[in-house]
Amino acid sequence: MAPKPLPALPAEFDRVLCVVAHPDDIEYGTSAAVAAWTDRGVEVAYLLLTRGEAGMDSSPPERTGPLREREQIAASAAVGVSRVDFLDHRDGVLVYGLDLRRDIALAIRRFRPDVVVTGGWEVETPWGFNQADHRVAGLATLDAVRDAANRWVFTDQLADGLEPWQARWLLISGDPAPTHGVDVTGTPLERGIAALEAHAEYLAGLSGHPEPRDMLAEFAARSGRAMGVEHAVLFRAVDLQARPSLEDEPAPQADEAVASTGDG
DSSP states (O other), rough: OOOOOOOOOOOOOSEEEESSTTTSTTTTTTTHHHHHHHTTTTTEEEEEESTTTTOOTTTTTTHHHHHHHHHHHHHHHTTTTTTTEEEEOTTTTTOOHHHHHHHHHHHHHHHSSSSSEOOOOOOEEETEEEHHHHHHHHHHHHHHHHHHTTTTHHHHHHHOOOOOOOOEEEEEETTSSSEEEEOOOOHHHHHHHHHHHHHHHHTSSTTOOHHHHHHHHHHHHHHHHHTSSSSSEEEEEEETSSSOOOTOOOOOOHHHHTTTTSOO
């Protein structure tokens, strides 16, 4: 029996914050979904944790950082995003820790998104080992979503007039076990392709990189088959406000139940 198509992501949201490590990270598929969202009036903001200054071997960081910022701003405009914030964490050596969590939590409290989008933090992925900055960005964002909702974490931010904020959804792009999809057939995919093409100088320095159109169309077609549409972008979607369900959990065995009552 063929697997059931993945469902469409519920559309009841108005504000989305995308948090990634580098300029161009959003453009490898997610930006087509962003185009679909902005087309229906959703406000989307980008938070870049670095400026991508270590990303071009032939170009020194002091030149590369501004270049990649410009390309990212152009890429964002292609999918209807005008709010693009860059942090000053160092590219290539992004460090998981309280400083990074604090910065992401601050952005969440300021923007107050219904949805936070980030990448996965697994070491191994279907396409190879996950890059270190990507892993750090995903895990720090996961924790910062919780931090932003907790009044007693990073309390100095509240002194500036901000309030805690709980996002409804966490979307993880590139997850090997996606749960939902966004139909990007037609214009959204075209705009997503244009967004990746905006990183022209960066991509020109990557030997053997496929053409953005060929690559993104193939990715979106594969994802579309999983959703039952022509082209799609897939996410693992976590409803952060849903009550935990124990319906599918097996009842603990007697020994396990006793063990669980001890000190852990």
